[in-house]
Amino acid sequence: MNRSELISRFLIVTGILLSVGAPLFLWARTPLIHARMAEDGGWNPDIIQAEVGKPLHLKITSDDVVHGFAVGQMEMQSVDVLPGKVTDITLNFDKPGIYTFFCTRWCGLNHWRMRGTIEVSGSSSDPEPASSLLYVSLDLDLDAPHDAPVVPNGKPSATNGQLLETNLPIDLSAEYYRSHSPYQVFNELSATTLTESQRWDVVAYLWQTNTTSTSLVNGNQLYAQNCAACHGENGAGDGVFADDLAAAGESSMQTMEGAMDMVMQSPVNFTDPRRMLGASPALLQGKILRGGMGTGMPMWGSIFTEEQIWDLVAYIYSFQFEY
């Protein structure tokens, strides 16, 4: 075989090996987290290991539509994950535990099922005191009906309530507010000389004093990102996925978890006074934390911090009251 033949064969073989080997090698060294709509598998991988005090570098890409990435119970801005693009993110954990990461974009009907966990090992210098949850200590039955038997004619006004409140014997403390439903407070005011609508105004005032504008803003943001897809921008239970949820019913539950005796329900309408005025903040906290067993409502306990849940609760009441 002459030299030129040898050289060309060598070049061709090297070229082929390179064109196969190089991309394979580089590909194998770039571990990506793939995001897909829950129906197509959700996050992959969905369990990530990390260690306290060691920065965790993640590369995330989407295989279909725009998703978002955030880790629950952590101070972090959610980041967008664009199709075909890679988003780099670095996380730092200072407490061990199991964290939940989740999608923050309404990617599809089963958007809220797009969750995964980060298992953070190691020890922490600052162990978190276990705080017992209010709905647990109050022993509330989250699934019992709690409708208010009486509702106001219009939206109660906190401004009017403030004028009436001054010489009334009501407790403005956070404990009282959190453990009572608006209707219970309204009921306790029946001993006074106030008219019904005035009593509702006082209730609105009590709710307002337990709500700061920052918490409303935070609550609003959390709501828009996480709840509005189903419950609707304006709380009316008419989010973009609401109809689909109701229609998808059982089948959509089955695709994810196998056959189950569950039926999806239409999302709750937060503008319905009967429902909302009969619910105490503690009850709502419980529902958000635990999720609506068997309905489409996910559990948010692993995602929101306690403060975030109170912010959300405060925001949800703002559909009922004129602050």
Next chain:
Amino acid sequence: MAKIELTRIPFIKNALKSRYPQLAVFIVMLIGYIFAILAGLIGTPVGSHNFSIVFVWIAWWAILILVAVPFFGRGWCAVCPIPLPGEWLQRGAVLSPPDKRPKWLNLRVPKMFRNIWLQNISFLLLALFSSVLLTTPNITGVVLATMLFAAIRLSTVFERRAFCRYLCPVGGFIGLYSQTAPIELRIKDKQVCVTCEGKPCYNGSQAGYGCPWDVFPGGLTKNTYCGLCMECIRTCPHDNIAVNLRPFSADLAKPSTRMDEAFKAFIMLGSAMIYAGILLGPWGILKDAAYNVGTDAWFTYVAAFLAIIFVALPGLFTVGILHTKNTLPLKQRFASLSTALIPLGLMFWVAFSLSFVLTNASYILTALSDPLGLGWNLFGTANATWQPMLTSMLAPAQTLALVGGLIWSARTAQKAAGEVKVSPIPVIVYCFIATCLMLWLLL
């Protein structure tokens, strides 16, 4: 118009006669092709960010249909990597002269397959699945790999480039439209060939291989089946091969009489129109049907596609030319007159591809820097934003292409009609109606 012999220019002549320039391009192409297969298989499933989709279906397609075919005919086949591994294997060498005894089966392709019907079918297969093929990197990777392995397999069973001649889905239409190109490879002097001993251009010699495309250069009258592999330039001991610059569509003056080629013209014309309707038209149902492969709607779409291409278009054409009474059999008139559809179809594809390519061209930059969608930024262009290019020029350019195509095909029709001695009017009317339809679809 006279021809200009390009091989008279020493630089061109030497570049073609030497094997090395072509080999260098071959190696680069082969690396790119294999990389595209791999990118399709392991890269991001998001088509618009995967090298395989962006470089094959946007970049390569743009170059092929807008530049290579119209100006260089089979120029793409001169550098195409697909048949190479098979060919090298078949010869047992990259450059060295072949052994006297063939290494493999070296069979001749059976007579019944020695036409372009298989190519028509393979093209249609890809065309019917094009919506998923063009958007799913996995599938593109598999199809590219299949073509490579089919070419290798055929090379070890049959002689010469059986894949290119009879099976390649792109080769078929490149061949059809290469007749319009202003480039040709021909012999210089017939007399020299007549007396030439051994015909090394066809049979091979120590200087090189016999024509891989199974054509005898001495008999070339059209570009369709010459793959511009340049072997005959290297083997002809009498320096009797020339590459010429010539007027556009010179080959069409002598119309073909083959049905497989005639139908190829209808297939290409029809698919350009159907694609324009699906991809650029406002009909959502049509898009859905084409994209949801395997559903009832898709089967309906397939049936409609085939009916348009094999029944409606040729049927109307036949009805049109029925009245052109003369002694030649209808079949022959049909085949000859369909020659007029060749420039028309080419310009349809040019016009259609313009919008398709200009809208998507900006993905090329992104895919260049991050070919697998792994977050790389090789050339700093990974984050180029998507934007359609030259939008203001699009409609005028398309109109120009379509109207130009109509005039071109009308002239071709005149010549073809002259050959079979009938009136060209029905064919011109047919082309006119098709052009109006295409204008309406595109604009």
